[in-house]
Amino acid sequence: MDEVTIGMIGAGTVGGGVYRALKRNGGLLASRAGIRVRLKKIAVKAFDEPRKVAVPESLMTLDWREVVEDPEVQIVVELAGGTTTARQMVLTALRLGKPVVTANKALLSAHGEELFAAAGEHGTNLYYEASVGGGIPIIKSLRDGLIGNRIDCIYGIVNGTCNYILWRMKEEGAEFHQALKEAQRLGYAEAEPSLDVDGHDSLHKIGILASLAYGFWVRPKEICREGIRSVSLADVRFADQLGYTIKLLGVAKRLAGRGVPGEPKTIQAAVYPALVPNHHVLANVADSFNAILVCGDVVGDTLFYGRGAGQDPTASAVLSDIADAARDLKHESPNRVPPFVPHERNGRVAPAAECVSRYYVRLEVLDRPGVLGRVATILGNLGIGISSVIQPGDCPGKTVPLILMMHKAPFAAMAEALEAVGRLEAVKRKPVMYRVELCD
Amino acid sequence: MDEVTIGMIGAGTVGGGVYRALKRNGGLLASRAGIRVRLKKIAVKAFDEPRKVAVPESLMTLDWREVVEDPEVQIVVELAGGTTTARQMVLTALRLGKPVVTANKALLSAHGEELFAAAGEHGTNLYYEASVGGGIPIIKSLRDGLIGNRIDCIYGIVNGTCNYILWRMKEEGAEFHQALKEAQRLGYAEAEPSLDVDGHDSLHKIGILASLAYGFWVRPKEICREGIRSVSLADVRFADQLGYTIKLLGVAKRLAGRGVPGEPKTIQAAVYPALVPNHHVLANVADSFNAILVCGDVVGDTLFYGRGAGQDPTASAVLSDIADAARDLKHESPNRVPPFVPHERNGRVAPAAECVSRYYVRLEVLDRPGVLGRVATILGNLGIGISSVIQPGDCPGKTVPLILMMHKAPFAAMAEALEAVGRLEAVKRKPVMYRVELCD
Numbered sequence: 095m096d097e098v099t100i101g102m103i104g105a106g107t108v109g110g111g112v113y114r115a116l117k118r119n120g121g122l123l124a125s126r127a128g129i130r131v132r133l134k135k136i137a138v139k140a141f142d143e144p145r146k147v148a149v150p151e152s153l154m155t156l157d158w159r160e161v162v163e164d165p166e167v168q169i170v171v172e173l174a175g176g177t178t179t180a181r182q183m184v185l186t187a188l189r190l191g192k193p194v195v196t197a198n199k200a201l202l203s204a205h206g207e208e209l210f211a212a213a214g215e216h217g218t219n220l221y222y223e224a225s226v227g228g229g230i231p232i233i234k235s236l237r238d239g240l241i242g243n244r245i246d247c248i249y250g251i252v253n254g255t256c257n258y259i260l261w262r263m264k265e266e267g268a269e270f271h272q273a274l275k276e277a278q279r280l281g282y283a284e285a286e287p288s289l290d291v292d293g294h295d296s297l298h299k300i301g302i303l304a305s306l307a308y309g310f311w312v313r314p315k316e317i318c319r320e321g322i323r324s325v326s327l328a329d330v331r332f333a334d335q336l337g338y339t340i341k342l343l344g345v346a347k348r349l350a351g352r353g354v355p356g357e358p359k360t361i362q363a364a365v366y367p368a369l370v371p372n373h374h375v376l377a378n379v380a381d382s383f384n385a386i387l388v389c390g391d392v393v394g395d396t397l398f399y400g401r402g403a404g405q406d407p408t409a410s411a412v413l414s415d416i417a418d419a420a421r422d423l424k425h426e427s428p429n430r431v432p433p434f435v436p437h438e439r440n441g442r443v444a445p446a447a448e449c450v451s452r453y454y455v456r457l458e459v460l461d462r463p464g465v466l467g468r469v470a471t472i473l474g475n476l477g478i479g480i481s482s483v484i485q486p487g488d489c490p491g492k493t494v495p496l497i498l499m500m501h502k503a504p505f506a507a508m509a510e511a512l513e514a515v516g517r518l519e520a521v522k523r524k525p526v527m528y529r530v531e532l533c534d
Numbered sequence: 535m536d537e538v539t540i541g542m543i544g545a546g547t548v549g550g551g552v553y554r555a556l557k558r559n560g561g562l563l564a565s566r567a568g569i570r571v572r573l574k575k576i577a578v579k580a581f582d583e584p585r586k587v588a589v590p591e592s593l594m595t596l597d598w599r600e601v602v603e604d605p606e607v608q609i610v611v612e613l614a615g616g617t618t619t620a621r622q623m624v625l626t627a628l629r630l631g632k633p634v635v636t637a638n639k640a641l642l643s644a645h646g647e648e649l650f651a652a653a654g655e656h657g658t659n660l661y662y663e664a665s666v667g668g669g670i671p672i673i674k675s676l677r678d679g680l681i682g683n684r685i686d687c688i689y690g691i692v693n694g695t696c697n698y699i700l701w702r703m704k705e706e707g708a709e710f711h712q713a714l715k716e717a718q719r720l721g722y723a724e725a726e727p728s729l730d731v732d733g734h735d736s737l738h739k740i741g742i743l744a745s746l747a748y749g750f751w752v753r754p755k756e757i758c759r760e761g762i763r764s765v766s767l768a769d770v771r772f773a774d775q776l777g778y779t780i781k782l783l784g785v786a787k788r789l790a791g792r793g794v795p796g797e798p799k800t801i802q803a804a805v806y807p808a809l810v811p812n813h814h815v816l817a818n819v820a821d822s823f824n825a826i827l828v829c830g831d832v833v834g835d836t837l838f839y840g841r842g843a844g845q846d847p848t849a850s851a852v853l854s855d856i857a858d859a860a861r862d863l864k865h866e867s868p869n870r871v872p873p874f875v876p877h878e879r880n881g882r883v884a885p886a887a888e889c890v891s892r893y894y895v896r897l898e899v900l901d902r903p904g905v906l907g908r909v910a911t912i913l914g915n916l917g918i919g920i921s922s923v924i925q926p927g928d929c930p931g932k933t934v935p936l937i938l939m940m941h942k943a944p945f946a947a948m949a950e951a952l953e954a955v956g957r958l959e960a961v962k963r964k965p966v967m968y969r970v971e972l973c974d
Contacts, residue, residue, distance in 0.1 A: 223679070234674060393669030393841065400835060
């Protein structure tokens with residue numbers, strides 16, 4: 095049987111998971127792939143760091159260059175995280191013509207184009223199944239399984255931490271900060287949770303999926319981003335009353351440009367909390383699970399569901415990439431499936447202002463006659479129709495919530511309307527607004 | 535850009551879909567894969583058959599050998615169906631060293647081993663993503679994406695027709711024959727529906743998935759099969775009352791043999807209608823959709839969902855296999871991922887009698903005291919525990935339903951118990967029994 099020698103950088107959560115999975119299932123993987131994987135070295139930050147999975151010291155080195163530059167190491171597995179040294183590690187390996195497996199979405203998001211170019215230049219490849227959706231084989235599915243499809247849209251719950259928080263808010267009637275605390279206690283959220291709850295991580299992931307689907311590299315700064323810090327229990331409850339669940343969605347949609355040659359192919363790329371109808375499968379994704387809905391013009395709706403993060407699911411994806419890289423080495427086909435194929439030259443991300451959605455709006459208003467009339471007039475003047483209204487309160491003189499569901503409107507018009515509404519004397523707080531998705 | 539020439543056999547439902555998808559998205563597929571696909575010939579049964587998708591007569595031939603033996607044709611796409619001539623077509627192509635793409639699960643189920651051997655012998659490959667789950671890339675996911683996992687179990691709703699019928703029975707309160715008629719009207723079911731409703735099609739598919747997951751070829755006759763003809767509206771309703779939905783499941787489970795070398799690795803492989811808890815995602819698969827739950831020891835639970843049949847979803851999978859085959863031709867790596875890797879020598883399918891489940895039982899009994907006691911005694915003597923009972927009727931002297939939910943028991947004990955129960959004087963009809971799954 096053939097053998098391939100790999101070197102790893104990082105023995106933290108994911109690295110430990112890969113080490114353990116290789117130890118447990120390496121034989122099985124070898125008999126399935128026809129190639130035995132031998133782990134020769136692991137670069138770590140310190141020999142005596144606390145680790146969930148024990149790694150033999152005989153494999154360890156403190157210098158990542160020892161892994162990358164070892165002439166016996168044929169595949170480099172980068173699980174260090176970060177975007178500065180990690181970039182250097184990956185570039186160094188690629189320049190030596192060594193294929194790299196990585197789970198690092200932040201690195202891809204920031205430096206993807208540079209890394210892909212380096213891989214191409216040096217006749218090697220970069221594998222990143224583990225960067226999106228943990229153990230869900232969404233990258234392979236998108237670029238292999240659905241290769242014959244124009245992708246109409248992708249809606250992804252791609253951050254397990256946020257899904258856990260929003261799910262708990264709804265199930266337990268918890269406020270955001272309580273649910274966050276629980277997520278931190280369970281190890282789902284970091285002490286400094288911004289990467290997750292402010293939508294950065296989801297942005298990295300939807301950027302990668304949008305790029306693969308639409309064939310041009312979608313840069314992070316082009317992606318509209320809203321996190322879930324501002325989602326209140328009140329909104330979770332009103333949404334439920336209306337038949338919806340609030341989820342943090344990564345969204346990539348084709349907006350126009352189906353046929354006319356030369357016309358720019360415009361897409362929407364965004365991360366935001368949105369109301370999803372309760373009967374939709376995405377509304378029912380519980381706990382810290384991920385789910386990605388991909389709609390293709392030939393295949394129709396497909397959905398991929400699983401654990402989107404964590405030691406073991408991510409290790410499962412890393413192992414599949416190692417097998418892929420090993421096969422490509424064995425068959426001398428490093429570019430069989432290149433890391434990224436820029437197949438769309440006229441691609442363009444629409445500014446958020448242009449994008450059309452339905453909306454949920456919550457106002458805090460004085461409970462007196464005429465308020466709804468004034469709000470509706472402002473919306474109507476901007477061409478925005480109201481589809482339903484709930485006014486749960488009945489406390490004359492006090493402020494009460496006023497919930498409005500809107501028909502489709504461009505974001506720019508909606509923002510303008512809400513600014514005007516917010517200036518009304520009877521409106522006592524900044525209006526709260528969420529998009530409503532997947533209800534067609 | 536490279537070009538590959540393909541020939542197709544069959545221009546029926548799937549063939550027409552592939553022709554149309556290639557025409558619409560062939561350019562996109564070429565720019566993604568870096569290889570242009572040229573369709574040279576299509577073998578048909580008659581030039582003037584009625585077709586949903588028009589195919590130019592200039593491409594047609596009545597002789598499949600003209601397609602397979604054309605020296606320009608590099609990839610043969612078999613979409614003729616059937617298992618006799620189709621076997622000949624595929625074998626002829628493979629013996630000429632030509633890769634074959636097929637959607638034919640019946641052929642694979644009956645002759646898989648022979649075809650895989652022929653592919654290996656002649657240095658070529660057989661691609662069959664379209665054979666299970668329509669457009670859902672489940673084959674690739676199972677053998678590539680999850681390659682580092684021991685598969686604990688697979689539960690699949692893999693027949694859209696049966697799912698439509700059972701879904702409609704529950705949603706509309708229809709009896710089986712009414713729902714079947716509706717499925718036939720919509721074109722979901724054939725005039726002769728046996729292949730679907732008696733579980734043959736599901737059996738072919740779960741057999742393929744079980745073989746890939748467990749590494750030995752699972753033969754059709756080893757798979758226990760029950761269809762949905764006997765499912766009555768009464769059972770659908772009682773199940774719902776208990777919090778369950780009846781679904782036709784393809785089941786493949788590892789039963790034992792985790793560690794001891796030489797010990798046979800025993801699996802369960804079966805198709806049967808079963809009760810699934812309403813909150814489980816598989817219970818909520820609506821309409822004619824398919825969904826396949828795969829539990830791996832590293833990745834945890836993953837689920838793949840989409841349209842499992844029909845012209846376009848199947849075409850999507852065929853296109854992805856054509857791209858795969860074209861890449862393997864270009865890179866001269868015909869066996870990069872062989873059609874089947876027999877990685878388990880000690881594999882064995884357990885007889886149905888050995889397999890353990892929970893059960894739902896419905897009896898028609900005379901409404902008089904003491905009946906439950908006699909039934910419970912028989913079950914108890916065979917070591918089968920009752921977890922709950924509903925006795926909805928209250929009509930002394932008449933027959934009423936008696937619904938029992940059982941704890942786990944081997945099928946053999948359950949069958950023996952039900953035979954004894956059926957002989958009781960107060961039991962007026964053959965007992966109805968379904969397994970209960972996914973409630974742990």
